[in-house]
Amino acid sequence: MKGKGSAKYTARLSVLLCLALLMGYIEYLAAFDVGVPGVKAGFANIVVLFALYRYDASVAFGVNLCRIGLSALLFGNAVSAFYGVCGGLLAFFVMWLLKKINLFGVVGVSALGAVCHNMAQLGAAAxxxxxxxxxxxxxxxxxxxxxxxxxxxxxCLFLLKKIPENL
Amino acid sequence: MNSDKKRIFRDIVLIAVLLAVGIGLVFLPQSEGNTVEIRIDGELYGSYSLREERHVPIEKDGTLLGTAVIENGCVYMENAACKGKDCQKTGRISSAGRCILCLPQGIGIYVVGENELDGVTG
Incomplete structure (x- = not known):
């Protein structure tokens, strides 16, 4: 990955952040209810996971943190921001760690990340x-x-395969 | 290539284990509750039997925050004044240890069993 201050880096981060926000917004609009509070599809995580695997942890972390902050400002409040930060940070940390350990593939990392996200939010609710x-x-x-x-x-695995590397 | 296949296999095992634990926990036997406790910001608002059908209006400073409906040994939230209505979506609960939370309004509706131990393990 070229210099962090480079225009390419910034542009890439911005595009990914936009996509992640859009994913969150689509989910918010679709408001598809399973009847259990707190259950969401977590489409935004596709973008974070993609960034983590295709680029590096700093891009993924930037996207994740900015997305949580911005979506709290746009559609949420202080309480939802708190939930978002708790879930988002733990999930990110776990996914980053699992990727480093290299024991599981993208699907397993995503599943464990989502579980950790939910458990962190339960902790926040407690x-x-x-x-x-x-x-x-x-x-x-x-x-x-x-x-x-x-x-x-x-x-995410599908996207990693289909989207060309040099984009 | 080979390590890719190993990872896919581990992924499947991981997901199966997570699902098995989750589904196992869902079907864990639960003890029946007998009392409904309603709390606002942690303060006890009222305690009611789960066996008597009634509507409990939950009010704070003269404003209706919601109504707890006790019916057929279950309790659920109705007319919640919050925005998200997560508390209403929680639906009916009856087992000891379960709760309906309305975090924006600070309301908690808890089903309590015979003793506190049930409440924690349920």
């Missing part, structure tokens, strides 16, 4: 509500995270 009762949602969120994480991971 903190905000001051009760451990929220952990009764853990099983559902574990299954949902695995399923949606694997699906978004598959989509």
């Amino acid at each position: 903190l905000l509500s001051g009760t451990v009762y929220v952990f009764s949602y853990a099983p559902v969120l574990l299954v949902a995270g695995t399923v949606f994480g694997a699906l978004t991971g598959l989509l």
Whole structure:
């Protein structure tokens, strides 16, 4: 990866950030409800994961953090920002670590990342509500995270194969 | 190439394990609750039997925040005044240890069992 201050680096980061925000917005518009609070498809993670695998951790982290901040400003509030940061940071850290260890492929990394994202948000809910009762949602969120994480991971794998490297 | 295949295999195993643990936990036997506790910002608002059907209006400073409906041994939220309505989407709960949270309004509706232990393990 060429210099971090280069125009190419900045442009790439911006395009990815736009895409990630769009993904989040589409999800917000589609508001596709499974009936369980907190269950989302997590399309934005496709972009973060793509950046992590195609470019490097700094691009992916930048995209992730800016996306969380901007989407909280655009569609959320302080509470949703707190949830976003908790989930986003832990998920990113785990995915970055798993990629380094190189034991799993994109799909597995995505699934575990999604599960960690959900568990971090449960932790945040426990903190905000001051009760451990929220952990009764853990099983559902574990299954949902695995399923949606694997699906978004598959989509990301597809994109990594289809989008030319020199773009 | 070979290590790619190994990774795919590990991915499948990982996903299967995660799903198995999750589904196993979902079907874990749960103890029936018998009391509904409603809290606003952690303060106990009221405690009601899960066996008696009733509508509990949840009010704060004269404003209706929502209504907890106790019916057929279940409790659910109705007319929530929050924006996201996550609390209503939670649906009916009946097992000890389950809860309905309305984080924007600071409301918690908890189903409590025979003793606190049930509440934690449920």
